[in-house]
Every structure is written in C-alpha cells, then in structure tokens.
Amino acid sequence: MTSSSSGPGIRPVTALPPGEVPEVVISRLPQYVRILSQLLDAGEEVTNSQQLGEQLQVTPAQIRKDLSYFGRFGKQGRGYVVRDLLRELKQILGLNSEWNVAVVGVGRLGNAILNYPGFNPDGFHLVAAFDNNLANVGREVGGVSVQPMAEMAQTVADRSISIAIVAVPSAHTQTVIDQLVACGIRAILNYAPINAQVPDGIRVRSIDPVLALQSMTYYLTEDGPSINGSTAAR
Amino acid sequence: MTSSSSGPGIRPVTALPPGEVPEVVISRLPQYVRILSQLLDAGEEVTNSQQLGEQLQVTPAQIRKDLSYFGRFGKQGRGYVVRDLLRELKQILGLNSEWNVAVVGVGRLGNAILNYPGFNPDGFHLVAAFDNNLANVGREVGGVSVQPMAEMAQTVADRSISIAIVAVPSAHTQTVIDQLVACGIRAILNYAPINAQVPDGIRVRSIDPVLALQSMTYYLTEDGPSINGSTAAR
C-alpha cells in the first residue's frame, strides 16, 4: 500500500481501525438480507455474487468484499447457500433478535406507522406509543394503548425498548429525542424534517421524502443540470 | 484558479468528467436549502461555513467545497448572505420551479401521502392520483380525484407531470414503474420495499423504514457489533 516511492519514514498503512466495518457496508447488508429472503421464498437454494449483484445493481466484487469483512460464507466454485448466508447476515445485523420499538407521536403520521403491517415480519414490534396530547392518551392505535409522555422512562425500561420511531412535529422533535436518549434509547427513526443533534453512540436515521424529491429535481431541469454559470434559468 | 500555471503537458488530473458534480454533493444541497430557510425565518441575514456545518454536522470545509462546484457565493472575511445563497441553491436544484407530481396507489399509504401537507410548501404539487382498484376510482383524496390507471399517460402529458410517487404493493411496483417510465416520468419516489430496475436516466429514491431500522440494529447488539467470531469492545 505504501507504494508511494517518496516518504522515507513510517507510514500508517491500515486506514481502518482493526475490526471496524465501514458504515456503508453495514448499510448494504439489510438489502442483501432482503434479496436472500426473496430467493429463499422463490425456492432457490444457492446463489452467487453475480446473481446477487444483478438484483441489487452492484458489482459482484463489492458483494464479495462486503461479506469478507465478516467471514467466509461461500464455497469456491459453487457460490453461497442461500439459507446459510441469510442466517449469517441476520445474525450479524442482530435480526435474529426481536426488537421492541416505541412510537412517539400519534398524530396522522404516528397512526399510519402504528397501523403499518410491514415492521413486524422483520422482527420489530411496536409495543408502546406515547403522545403529549391528552386527547390521544388512552386511545388504542394499531393494537397499542397510547400513553402519556410522562410514562416513557418507566415503559422503556419495563418493556426493554431500545428503538424509537419519532413522529412528532418538527418543533418538538429535538426535545423528544433528548428525552428518549435520557431513557436509554440508542436508535431512532426520525420522521420530522429536521437535523436532530444526538450524543455520540446514538444512531439516527431520517425518513425525509421531501429531501428525496429535492435531490432529484436537479436532474430534471429542461436541458440537464446547469453547469457552473453556463445554462442559467429555465 | 488564481495560479493558472498549468503543467507542461496534458495531464488528466481531473478524475471527474468536466462539469459533472458528484451525486453525493447534490444529495446534500437540499439540506443546505433547509437550514438556510430556517436561518432566514429566524431573521439571520448572514451565515458562514462554520455555522452551517454545526447545524448539519459536517465540516465547514465540506460545505465550502460543495458550494465551489457551482460558483463563488460567499464574501471572504464575511461569509454568505443567507437570502442570496438560498436563492442560488434553489435555482441550482430547480426548486424555483413548481413540480407536478402524481401519486400511484391510493391504499392506506397513498392516502396518507395525499393528505400529508408537507410537500406543497416546497413547490411539489400532488395533482393526480391513480389506482387500479375501481372501488377507489372517483374518490376524492387530499383534494385530488382518483383516476384509473388507464388514464395515466394522458394525464401525465396534459398536466406536465414529471415526478411520481409510487405507493402500490411490492408485487405491482415494478410494473407500475415501467408504465410511469413509458409515460415519460423521469423521477420516482418509491415506497415499496423492493429494488426497482429502471433505464438509465431515470432517478429513483426509496423510502424504506425497515431498511433504516435494520441498518441500526447492528450497532445495538449487547456488547457492540460482533466482529467475525470475536467481539468488538466498546
């Protein structure tokens, strides 16, 4: 790696802290899990990096490299046993565990989330819901009884909740997230269009359809994206 | 730019095709727009890369570099005029235009999307909705009348729709996307948990809360992410 002919002294060659897996790699694993699940459902018993790459639109080399961070799951000359690789990846991601999830905010969006059937099949269980509007407290939404915010700490502890989905108005989001962090929550899925600040070690992912749309319009302008000065207004 | 003392020969130093802006840069611009809007609402007249970086949790250098792909928007020694930079970025992203958007699929999710008030303030107008379930056709949802799929091509053309939001079951998503592409749609926001295949030049962004959750559980396992047999310390 130190191929640079210059530089007389010691070069720190290992860029990555040993044992650390790049975050981009982690972010791709769930997609591998999904494809493997589909292959399993379709009755496929073996696959290979070529086939997986086609499904995901990435190069076979990338898939092999990603997997190599965790071990050697394939058989040379044959490929991967779908069921085995799926089990390994789920294990790595912690998807063999069941995860209890709290939803904070039971407005229109929170309601939709609590009624959405797509989380449970993947091992996520929405087991609690909180709202600061007393009119909502006590209501039954998606099989869960809405509790007041004051009960959050207790319930999070009692029910071993480690993940929260935040669906409150932007103005309240940072406060709610601070409360959740204080309760020991370490992963947050945020639906508000804001950039929440959290301490180190707390993971946040945001669902932000407006940002997604806005990052596409750039490519939609009449005659292609305008380049630095030339091609001005449309 | 200052020292234009170019080298002796022709060196392909620029790895990037000239005039091309990296996609990661584009994906950050909407966030800059959002922060600048907030600063403007808060009455701030000027800002700088330091302040923007704090809000977005990125380095000031990155912000300056990102902006430098498009021009020189700051004043040395002073920073950026909030209003001006905001206008420039909106221009670059095409957010000064109004965009007509179609929603395909008016089930629970499509309903929630059509009733969500968060798109319009940003210049996106949900002006049409389609569903293949005739029981839904003719219903009025979020101020839009649901049309049969068969009318899609006509309506997309008539109403200059260039963006679609797809909220149909996974099994139908690829078919619907193919139809949309055939109608001339070039940007798609997909809510189904699948990896859609589209021709070159068509942009797709997916909203996928399950993938987001699954990419966080890795970091939640009891004693830190396990590394290939051994266990990483925390």
Place this chain on the structure above:
DNA sequence: GACTGTGAAAAGTTTCACAGCT
C-alpha cells in the same frame, strides 16, 4: 481579523485480477 475558495494530501470506497479451493 475573518472567512472564502481551492489545490493538494489524506482517507475512504470500489473495482480489478488472480491465487486457490471445490
């Protein structure tokens, strides 16, 4: 004095290409 804009260095990520196992 303060802050931008930007080449150049560093860090990170992807792809290549091939030895080696089945």
Place this chain on the structure above:
DNA sequence: AGCTGTGAAACTTTTCACAGTC
C-alpha cells in the same frame, strides 16, 4: 471449470492548510 476471497490498484470523497480578498 466455476466461483470465492482478497491484496493491490484505481477511483472517489473528505479534510487540510493557506493564499487571497473583504
């Protein structure tokens, strides 16, 4: 023969650091 696993190369993205400008 077919495909993995992996060092090394190629490429991309971020960060540094400072000349230049206000």
